[in-house]
Structure formats: C-alpha cells, structure tokens
Amino acid sequence: MATDRPSRIAFVSTYLPRHCGIATFTHDLRTAMDQAAPDMRTLICAIDNEGLDYDGQADFVIGQHTMADYPAVAESIAHAGVDAVVIEHEYGIFGGPDGDWINLFAQRLSELGVPYLVTLHTVLSHPSPGQASALGRLCRGADAIAVFTPAARAMITSTGMATADRIFIVPHGAPTALREDWDREHVPGPRRGTSVAGEVRPEVAELLDQSGQSRIVSTFGLISPGKGLEVAIEAVADLAEEHPDLVYVIAGATHPEVAKQHGEDYRDRLTGLVADLGVQDRVRFLDFFLTDDEIAALLAATEVFLTPYHSTEQISSGALTFAVAAGCPVVSTSYRYAQDLLRTGAGNIVEPGDSAAFAEGLRGLLADPERLHAAQAAAHSVGATLGWPSVARQFAGVVRDMTAERARRRGLGGLGSTARPARLGRHADAVFT
Structure with a gap:
C-alpha cells in the first residue's frame, strides 16, 4: 500500500440517483469517510440498470445485466491504482443467477492482486443452493467481511462461509x-x-x-x-x-x-x-x-x-x-x-x-x-453510537487493517486472510449489549 498518497478505496454498489437503500447507504458512508479518513480517497463503481447520469460521482460503471462488464471493470479498477475494494453485497443488485456475476469481478480483482472487503446487507439462515454458492465464493475470496450485527456474524460463521477472524461488526450509520x-x-x-x-x-x-x-x-x-x-x-x-x-x-x-x-x-x-x-x-x-x-x-x-x-x-x-x-x-x-x-x-x-x-x-x-x-x-x-462520523471511523479502521495485513503477508512472501483486530469487534459489539 503506497504511503506517499492517500490510499484509494473503491466502493462497488448501487449509487445515487438510483433510489435504493444500498445506494443511499454507500453515498452516506462514502461522504462520512471523506471527512473521517483523510488518508483515504474514495471512488465509486456504480452498478447500473437504468442508464443513469451519475453527474461525475461514479468513477466506474458496471451494467448490472452486462456480464462482460464485471471482469473488465475489475481490470480498470486495478489499473487505476486502487488499493482496496469494498463490495456492498445484496443478491438483487448484481447480474447472473443469484447475483453470481459479482464473482467474475471479485475473481479478476484477486488475480490482479487487489484485496476486497464484502459488506453483507442480507444474510439468510436458509439460502437456496444458488445463493449459498454465490455468496460462499465471494466470501472465501475476501480479505475481510463486514456485517452490521452479532446475529449476522454468527450466521456467517455457522454456514462455514468465513471464519470469525475475518468478520467485523460495524454498525449501520445514520445522519x-x-x-x-x-x-x-x-x-x-x-x-x-x-x-x-x-x-x-x-x-x-x-x-x-x-x-x-x-x-x-x-x-x-x-x-x-x-x-x-x-x-x-x-x-x-x-x-x-x-x-x-x-x-x-x-x-x-x-x-x-x-x-x-x-x-x-x-x-x-x-x-x-x-x-x-x-x-x-x-x-x-x-x-x-x-x-x-x-x-x-x-x-x-x-x-x-x-x-x-x-x-x-x-x-x-x-x-x-x-x-x-x-x-x-x-x-x-x-x-x-x-x-x-x-x-x-x-x-x-x-x-x-x-x-x-x-x-x-x-x-x-x-x-x-x-x-x-x-x-x-x-x-x-x-x-448516540450510530452517527455516520463514528461508523466511518470504525469502517476506515477495518480497511486500514485489512490492507496493512495484506501488505505484511506480501512482504513475508505469501498471501492470506487478514486477522481480525479484536479492538474493533469489541467497540462495535458495544452497540448491541
């Protein structure tokens, strides 16, 4: 991770002006991180299904139902010098059966050495075989996984999609x-x-x-x-x-x-x-x-x-x-x-x-x-714990630790999953105790 410039973090998500809860979430988190994490420059990769005008707010665009866009835009992101990618996951916002085309994007990122984090907006206790396969592949390749609550973390670990050391609890924010x-x-x-x-x-x-x-x-x-x-x-x-x-x-x-x-x-x-x-x-x-x-x-x-x-x-x-x-x-x-x-x-x-x-x-x-x-x-x-500035600081900390761990492992000659910093988990868990 470069130290002479702000690190570049790309969010892959629906985005305003698309009327969608995840679009609003990503806009709010991105805005808060721009204030709370001056060492990071945030970029947007918008998942688009309407040909929207993003008025310069989206740096990259993936056509939701255009399969070739997923690996192609992953290459563009890597070539732009992005240090880490955050994928806001919801089955319905990505193309392919059960949103599986996002794995084409994630796989190409991994091949090009760009780490990614997945934020899970939906966690199902009884996913269909297709849903379990699509999300399982995405989680297995992720350096870190963010969820909003302890219940979501417990569900993900129980399915075997990810081990607890890669799952962070960062609460949903509010204005x-x-x-x-x-x-x-x-x-x-x-x-x-x-x-x-x-x-x-x-x-x-x-x-x-x-x-x-x-x-x-x-x-x-x-x-x-x-x-x-x-x-x-x-x-x-x-x-x-x-x-x-x-x-x-x-x-x-x-x-x-x-x-x-x-x-x-x-x-x-x-x-x-x-x-x-x-x-x-x-x-x-x-x-x-x-x-x-x-x-x-x-x-x-x-x-x-x-x-x-x-x-x-x-x-x-x-x-x-x-x-x-x-x-x-x-x-x-x-x-x-x-x-x-x-x-x-x-x-x-x-x-x-x-x-x-x-x-x-x-x-x-x-x-x-x-x-x-x-x-x-x-x-x-x-x-009092849910304001976007506080949440953005927590989330930025997860991204920093993820990229630092990736750099450390690369320096040791190998790649692997990031270790979960307990301090962040304890801080976020306090919201729910």
Whole structure:
C-alpha cells in the first residue's frame, strides 16, 4: 500500500440517483469517510440498470445485466491504482443467477492482486443452493467481511462461509442531522418545536403542520409488499377510538423494481384498505423519496416508529437505524435486525403478520408515558453510537487493517486472510449489549 498518497478505496454498489437503500447507504458512508479518513480517497463503481447520469460521482460503471462488464471493470479498477475494494453485497443488485456475476469481478480483482472487503446487507439462515454458492465464493475470496450485527456474524460463521477472524461488526450509520437540537431531559413524546436544519418540501411541511397536536406514528422508506404496511394500518384502525389524536404517516416512493413489475398495485391496495377501514383521516401518505432533512423533520415529530415487515430474515434496515438514531421508540415485527437493535428496550417486538399483536405493542407505548419514556431513553442511548462520523471511523479502521495485513503477508512472501483486530469487534459489539 503506497504511503506517499492517500490510499484509494473503491466502493462497488448501487449509487445515487438510483433510489435504493444500498445506494443511499454507500453515498452516506462514502461522504462520512471523506471527512473521517483523510488518508483515504474514495471512488465509486456504480452498478447500473437504468442508464443513469451519475453527474461525475461514479468513477466506474458496471451494467448490472452486462456480464462482460464485471471482469473488465475489475481490470480498470486495478489499473487505476486502487488499493482496496469494498463490495456492498445484496443478491438483487448484481447480474447472473443469484447475483453470481459479482464473482467474475471479485475473481479478476484477486488475480490482479487487489484485496476486497464484502459488506453483507442480507444474510439468510436458509439460502437456496444458488445463493449459498454465490455468496460462499465471494466470501472465501475476501480479505475481510463486514456485517452490521452479532446475529449476522454468527450466521456467517455457522454456514462455514468465513471464519470469525475475518468478520467485523460495524454498525449501520445514520445522519447526524437526526439528532440535532436533542434535549436529553425532554419529556416523552416527539421533539415538537425544535428546528431541523435544511429544507423540506411543502407537502412535508404542510402534513406535519396539519398534524401539529396529533400523536404521529410513522414509517418511511421505499414501499413494497414485504414492508407489511397493511398490518400497521389495521393496527392503527384498531386503536382509533381509544386514541382519537393518532395519525399514521407512511412516507416513501414505491420501490423502483416493484413499480417496474407491478406498477402501483400495492400502494393502491393500501389506500383501498384505508378507505375500507374508514381511517382516511388517520393514515397519510407522502408518495416520494424523502431527503435526509425531510426524514429528520418527520422523525422529530414522530412519537413511535413502525416497522411491520413480513420477513424474519432481514439483517439490516436503514429506516430502523435512522429512527433509533433519532431517539424514536419503535414497534416492530420480529426480524433479526430489530431483535439486535432493540434488545436494550428501545421498543416492542411482535410476531409478523399479526395486526392485533401489532396494535397491542403500539398500545403498550401510547398508553404508558413511563414505558414510552424508557423506550425513548434506550433508543437515544443506542442512537448516540450510530452517527455516520463514528461508523466511518470504525469502517476506515477495518480497511486500514485489512490492507496493512495484506501488505505484511506480501512482504513475508505469501498471501492470506487478514486477522481480525479484536479492538474493533469489541467497540462495535458495544452497540448491541
């Protein structure tokens, strides 16, 4: 690794303006690392499926469904003097069966002597044979693997895809704007009357203004059937009489891939359900992709955040991370990431698909100020560790150690897996204890 210039670190991921959780994650991490790690220069290799204009933000582009791009761009990255590559992994963002073409890219990097790290955004307890094969190959060739939670690390080691000494826990980050103007001593409830830096669109400002004295619960993120929003809508309807000031805000555009295949069918079903239940005045939609400032404004007004997701397998959630970082108590279905992030008492966890149980979980917070305050305090405590500057410093440390270990082994005349620095693992684990 060169010492007379900043090391060059390339992120391989979807990237803005593509509307995708991983694209937002990579943009935020890259931005934070540019501030937190001046010894590194970050580059972007965008996985593109729409012919997007990246406005100079992407240094390399791989056509998601163009097989030849994967090894060819790996060669371009190596020839550009990149010292290490970070692959943001999710099965659906890469081409080939189960996203297997990313292995063509990774194999060519390895042949050219460029180490790579894999960040796992999905870890399945029972992957299909194709999924296990594709991810197993990618992990076996990686110098290091980053996961968000202890549960994800345990799952990866149990499958034999990687040994624990190569797996690092670095939490999912959140914008610092979510915690601005936070008063540690404030009473239970949303941070009404606080200012949020930045601008919000009139639709957001108007909705929050109209809901001024209401008790707002909310969900934000890309809309898809897996989000289980019908469960939360039914729960809000169940609570309508006992909490006449309750308003549920659902914010976010339909997921682009869902829109391509099914249009707005799911959103139409949700609005139909709202009408059938007679809660049009209780459920409000913001039908677009929110900016960080708009998310901050929404969460500042939110009393309880809801994630009624159907899948129990989900191992990360940017939306849940943002809500906890903002100090919001949560009612969530029992998926893996929620179990880890909420284990210190930041909310109530219920089984998926059960609107009555979800309503009871929400009732338990809304009807008990002391319990609500305790959940809010727990969320605030966990959220204090999740700001992007802190996460970026941890992640930069993993990359530095990975590349230093690769250089050390090369100096000894051999290549091998990097050793896991225990100090980073202990620091990250503290988020979940």
